[in-house]
Amino acid sequence: MERTRIAKVEDVKLIRRGEQLEGTLHLTPHHLIFCHTPRTTLEDDSGSVPENQTKAGPKELWITYPIIQICTLRPSPLASHLPSSIRLRCRDFTFVCFCFNDEKKARDVYDSIKAWTCKLGRIEKLYAFSYQPQRLEKEVNGWNMYDARKEWRRQGISDKSVDKGWRISTINTDYGFSPTYPALLPVPTSISDNTLNYAGRYRSRVRLPILTYLHPVNNCSITRSSQPLVGVRQNRSIQDEKLLLAIFSTSHSSDGLAEPSSTPPESHSPRSSDGDGPSLSAEPSFTDTEALEDEMIARGGHEDKGEKPHVYGAQQHNLIVDARPTVNAYAMQAVGLGSENMDNYRFATKVYLGIDNIHVMRDSLNKVIDALKESDLTPLAPNRDVLAKSGWIKHIANMLDGAGLIARQVGLQHSHVLIHCSDGWDRTSQLSALSQLCLDPYYRTLEGFIVLVEKDWLSFGHMFAHRSGFLSSEKWFSIENERIGGDSVRPGFSADSGPGHALENALLSAKGFFNKNNKSRDSLADSDGEMQPVDMDSPSAKRMSSPNKGSSGEKHITKVKETSPVFHQFLDATYQLLYQHPTRFEFNERFLRRLLYHLYSCQYGTFLYNNDKDRKESHVSEKTRSVWDYFLSRKEQFLNTQYDATIDDNERGHERLIFPKNGEVRWWNELFGRTDAEMNGRTAVYNHAQGIGDNGNTTVLTGVESAEDAVGPAMAPTSPPNGFAVGIPTIAAGVAALGIGIGRGTRSGKSPSTLRDEMEVEMQ
Numbered sequence: 001m002e003r004t005r006i007a008k009v010e011d012v013k014l015i016r017r018g019e020q021l022e023g024t025l026h027l028t029p030h031h032l033i034f035c036h037t038p039r040t041t042l043e044d045d046s047g048s049v050p051e052n053q054t055k056a057g058p059k060e061l062w063i064t065y066p067i068i069q070i071c072t073l074r075p076s077p078l079a080s081h082l083p084s085s086i087r088l089r090c091r092d093f094t095f096v097c098f099c100f101n102d103e104k105k106a107r108d109v110y111d112s113i114k115a116w117t118c119k120l121g122r123i124e125k126l127y128a129f130s131y132q133p134q135r136l137e138k139e140v141n142g143w144n145m146y147d148a149r150k151e152w153r154r155q156g157i158s159d160k161s162v163d164k165g166w167r168i169s170t171i172n173t174d175y176g177f178s179p180t181y182p183a184l185l186p187v188p189t190s191i192s193d194n195t196l197n198y199a200g201r202y203r204s205r206v207r208l209p210i211l212t213y214l215h216p217v218n219n220c221s222i223t224r225s226s227q228p229l230v231g232v233r234q235n236r237s238i239q240d241e242k243l244l245l246a247i248f249s250t251s252h253s254s255d256g257l258a259e260p261s262s263t264p265p266e267s268h269s270p271r272s273s274d275g276d277g278p279s280l281s282a283e284p285s286f287t288d289t290e291a292l293e294d295e296m297i298a299r300g301g302h303e304d305k306g307e308k309p310h311v312y313g314a315q316q317h318n319l320i321v322d323a324r325p326t327v328n329a330y331a332m333q334a335v336g337l338g339s340e341n342m343d344n345y346r347f348a349t350k351v352y353l354g355i356d357n358i359h360v361m362r363d364s365l366n367k368v369i370d371a372l373k374e375s376d377l378t379p380l381a382p383n384r385d386v387l388a389k390s391g392w393i394k395h396i397a398n399m400l401d402g403a404g405l406i407a408r409q410v411g412l413q414h415s416h417v418l419i420h421c422s423d424g425w426d427r428t429s430q431l432s433a434l435s436q437l438c439l440d441p442y443y444r445t446l447e448g449f450i451v452l453v454e455k456d457w458l459s460f461g462h463m464f465a466h467r468s469g470f471l472s473s474e475k476w477f478s479i480e481n482e483r484i485g486g487d488s489v490r491p492g493f494s495a496d497s498g499p500g501h502a503l504e505n506a507l508l509s510a511k512g513f514f515n516k517n518n519k520s521r522d523s524l525a526d527s528d529g530e531m532q533p534v535d536m537d538s539p540s541a542k543r544m545s546s547p548n549k550g551s552s553g554e555k556h557i558t559k560v561k562e563t564s565p566v567f568h569q570f571l572d573a574t575y576q577l578l579y580q581h582p583t584r585f586e587f588n589e590r591f592l593r594r595l596l597y598h599l600y601s602c603q604y605g606t607f608l609y610n611n612d613k614d615r616k617e618s619h620v621s622e623k624t625r626s627v628w629d630y631f632l633s634r635k636e637q638f639l640n641t642q643y644d645a646t647i648d649d650n651e652r653g654h655e656r657l658i659f660p661k662n663g664e665v666r667w668w669n670e671l672f673g674r675t676d677a678e679m680n681g682r683t684a685v686y687n688h689a690q691g692i693g694d695n696g697n698t699t700v701l702t703g704v705e706s707a708e709d710a711v712g713p714a715m716a717p718t719s720p721p722n723g724f725a726v727g728i729p730t731i732a733a734g735v736a737a738l739g740i741g742i743g744r745g746t747r748s749g750k751s752p753s754t755l756r757d758e759m760e761v762e763m764q
Contacts, residue, residue, distance in 0.1 A: 142628025146454035202237030358564030403434035
């Protein structure tokens, strides 16, 4: 209790949604607890009730400290005759205001909350390490829910099962090869560990292409990785190319898929399906957006070519999916990173999805909160125009569009897909997990969803500790009239994704690499070795394999500019699929809402670390309880009463595959504690206000690229000349050619040539 200046304050008034309650506020080492006794409608002014009635018992509101996002103290001098207040904005979108008659007590409460929230200094001091579970939770063990070998066996990959062209490598069992990757790595049987060792040096953080999903019907795969170390010198890795070719060739020997398709891609209808795939007779026809995306992919790979493409099995378009906007990916070449040069990957087509980075997403959610920030003091509905301008719905729709594209390529077009963004632990996790939700009914069960989160989020190294900021930050605490500065949101990283903003975002991201003290880069946690010329055999290439490390006694802090609602967005997108396909999910909406709550509650140890290596070294499974204990011990509360487990590809509504309906993306009003009418109103009109359009005819694709051609709005050159001196101007010219100044134009109104000149200066 050494951090608590005051443990109990009486006669505190709580204001929430305009309603006022009087009670007592308790401060414990892990929670704020507000206790009050509700007044019944039968009570008179003296507080007494009739003899035949029972007085209502006390009620409590518990707020765990890590879930507090913003805390503001408003002191009021005694002479003002106004109460001092503390306003809290929580990450589960609870907004409350506590009013105190004594300013000193208000300050003591504020200082105590601040001490218990952002002055812990270590993850091990969070609530999870002292939480004592209830009896029902003691009867289950959520740490045993995910067994990697069991999941790979379910997908048909094991030493004893029928060979599907894959094996499980143990090169990373001690996490020495790739510290942020799983211990077991499924790779093609034709690829040796020695090849993996060299191929890993060509990918950021040694996060090389690894299998995450194998389709049970056509043997096509979803693999994931980080960006390649291309740089302005157009570095290449024969081992990386060999690995990816082997991955895209694994379905070559599958039954019924051995012969190349006899139909050129240009004439293949996106509504058709090969004979061994699921029937589409009961599936609604594709939207114009989906048809447009399929056409762009076909044109990008083989436009105006008389020859057939190289195919392995019956796939039409094996894809490399770069989730980033084209301009961001292109600019990363200046710092030794970038995207694949398709001259070296002639067996595939690459698409850019234009999904914005963590800074844009954080800024977008902050704008949503701005629309709701008066929810403690007033019962009024949020301003829907402000909600629309946040861009949040657009970002969710883009994510779903990308996941739908991947699911179509694997499930309908019989293609392999490699997904990456920058480091492969944010946007890559979103797209990979969502596409698997669309492809596999198992992941739409409660057990399967838990396995999916464990596999694609926890095991593949999403940085939960960095992105969630469990140890809070003093920047999130302020005293009105005493503020020196608040959270300095990165300039230029707004939710507006116009071409001018895309250029500025890319410039700021690239510029951050040049400044060793700048910690707010695109998605990287340190700058070790980033700015040096890439030598695949050098020790610096190895040093890039993991985020910054610290000793066990080092004090941990939250870097505000590395926080972002990445997992929140995934749950929001899952909610959209659940809402659009209400009979296809075993779990209900409340399950998703409570999962987001417990991400931030820090009551369980599941999400407290960045990767499996950190979790193992911290012995988190021995010292804390799993978050799945909470759900499994209360399973009946989280089951969907409309769920239909029937799978029949020949019957409408029971198909194995589901696809997002992007024109129907909506606000998750239950999460924000609002009614559907308050958040969504007239859905069709509101979608149009989001920039989606009434018919959903907007594509997330920003470009399609292959060795032969490039399709998209002013696609940049794919093969810049070698040499750093020539490469920088080439990259600048390429970025300036990506439609900058076209359409809405830039905020500054500068011409593309001026922007190109400025970019050369910034990046040099």
